[in-house]
Amino acid sequence: MRRWLALVMTATTSLVLVALLVPLGLLIGTVAENAAVDRATDTAESVAAAVSALPPGELALTVEQVAASGGYPLTVFLPDGDVLGQAAPRSDAVRLASLGRSVTARAPGGTEVLVSVQSPSLGAVVVRVFVSEADLDRGVREAWLGLLVLGLALTALGIAVADRLARRVTTSITALAGVSHRLAAGDLTARASPEGPPEVRSVAAALNHLAGRIDELLAAEREAVADLSHRLRTPLTGLRLNAEALADPEEAAQIGARADELEQAVTSIINTTRRRAPAPRSCDATSVVTDRVRFWSVLAEDQNRLMDLDLPGEPLPVAVAPGELTACVDALLGNVFAHTPEGVPFGVRLTSGSQGGVLLVVTDAGPGFETELLERGSSGGDSTGLGLDIARRTAESSGGSLNVRAATGGGAVVEVSLGPPARP
Template sequence: MRRWLALLVAATTSVVLIALLVPMALLIRAVAENGAMSRATGAAASVGVAAGTDDLPLAVERVELPVTVFLPDGRTLGAPAARSDAVRLAATGRSVTAEAPGGREVLAAAQSPQGTVVTRVFVSEDELTRGVREAWGALAGLGLALVVLGIVLADRLALAVTRPVDGLARVSHRLAGGDLEARAEPGGPPEVRSVALALNHLAGRIGDLLTAERESVADLSHRLRTPLTALRLDAESLRDPEEAARLGARVDALERAVNAVITGARRRSAGRETCDAAAVVRERVRFWSVLAEDQGREVEVSVPGTALPVAVTAQDLVACVDALLGNVFAHTPEGAGLSVRLGPRPDGAALVVADRGPGFEPALLRRGDSGGGSTGLGLDIARRTAESSGGSLGVSRGPDGGAVVEVVLGAG
């Protein structure tokens, strides 16, 4: 914005200055020419007064400009000059001004007892433009100084506008990164101050909504405690120990899921946490490898041996990896191989899960509509995990026809 405002002011100032200075420059030149011609006319008149007298040679010497006097008998006094058509015209008794090589000539006719005396005063181009170049240089310098001054003032004005706007941008990025305590400092023009106040109000409103959401989740958890307890009691009351253990395990898994939802909601407004993506991915692949071995699936794993911190919690990354691998096992036939690759990026890390199944449907990219009887929430979990870290998720078709899901995670 600063550059565009400076260019706008420079263009506007230049147009105004051209509209003013060009006519002024032409006027200066016209005034200089008129002054030179006036001096030449005066000099010719002063010499013409002495025509026919003995003071004529002295009058010619007193004139600073080149003067030639053409006498009736054909003789000339002063600077040598040829009898041009203009001189012959002036000899008829008319005073004229004519163009001459290198300037202009002023011809004045005066009557003497011997006949018509023609006085010629030559005005050179330098005399016609005396002082014009200096005046034009002064005008150009003045115009340039005004343009520079306008650009400097425009830059100061633009800085007063862009500095608060840059502050608003920084605050918005902090809010997007999860720092809900970020607030903008109102400043600059009234409109920018209004935007800063609105952004602060929005940040406060977001905090209030998240607080209300956490309270709602906490209330929901308390409401679920009673039916979960009843289910646990029912499971323990079963006569078949194996059936009781199986239902008890299911109840424990449901309780852990509820606790995870509560923990995630409470952590949503806190500062961003990090985890070692290499350790998490390595552990989850080891967990799923047991099922892959039972189904005859070949698993290719490429995980760095060193720590790879990313801007998500270990619990969220576990849910993301489990969702991606669960999709592979749920939507590909037994025996279809898969690969899991984790690698560093300049801005974080990239997790790529590919399978050698029959392919995928474009609807996989839409929440709740994945086809094949799936809810489509697996990819949505992965997408939210990636976006919460400042990354992204992409789905494409692999060279073998299977699905390739790439999760880009921000650096921790």
């Protein structure tokens, strides 16, 4: 665009300068020619006045003096054929002037100014002043050169101004293109700066509005997915418990496996959808854990499970996205309901950890499990074994760790260490 605008400005400026400077140059040439002819006419008229007033003997000396001071070749044609001053041919214009008419005519190499005068003693005398082409064009070339330099300077100035304006426009458009590429790459925080001409600023505002709208739609999608997770996990857990209560072990295992496959599919869809847009990498662990405990308390009450809660009253920030911490807590509490009999109590404790982190501890009084269950896909029953893997990956993504051990007196203890958010 910068090159295109520069070419347009060059063409426009050139046309304007040609339309202005060419007539001006022609006018300068005409003025210079008229000035030279006027000076020659003044010289010829001064000699004509001398012819009328001086006697023939003094006329030759006067002609020589005027020719020396005037700077132009001077010739006086007498009626008897004699010539005073510089020798010159008796042209048709001279013969016409001898009839009593003063004329200006073109001659080889220049212009001759002829003044006819009637001398009382000599008769019809013709005074001729010759103006060469060099005298007619004196100063014209210099003027044309000055106009050419002026035209080039104005053209260069116009190109510089056009390039500056074009750079301002193209810089803003390039920035808009960069923001659009960042949005296409998934960076929904990218925003355009309203710079440049009003039209470009309008496009930037529209792009920012579009980016904000996309962010809102994806946030709504994530909320819908989270709601779907909340709605499906409790029925799936209840279905798994009902399957385990069936008298036929084979049928119970088959239904439990189908429930696990469905939960795995739902979890995969939820995680995939959450990864479509970047979520904030920090949240308040107190708020998230409290909300998830409140959600699972309904099922705990239905199964007559006692909950031992130790949750702080102040915010505890962690370097985990809200959705990831929600999935982690749901996975740990879901394991309690899935792998312990009804009525078995459990506990949830959230405290400040070392170096500004947070420690989440989930305990139960069930049969416990082996540490090899930390491997993805391993389970003590017929489940998919994804719960502890989700908790482990959540902890490690924040710079923490997962620890599973047996509780004193029976049961299991799952300790999730979560790192603090990065300082700005």
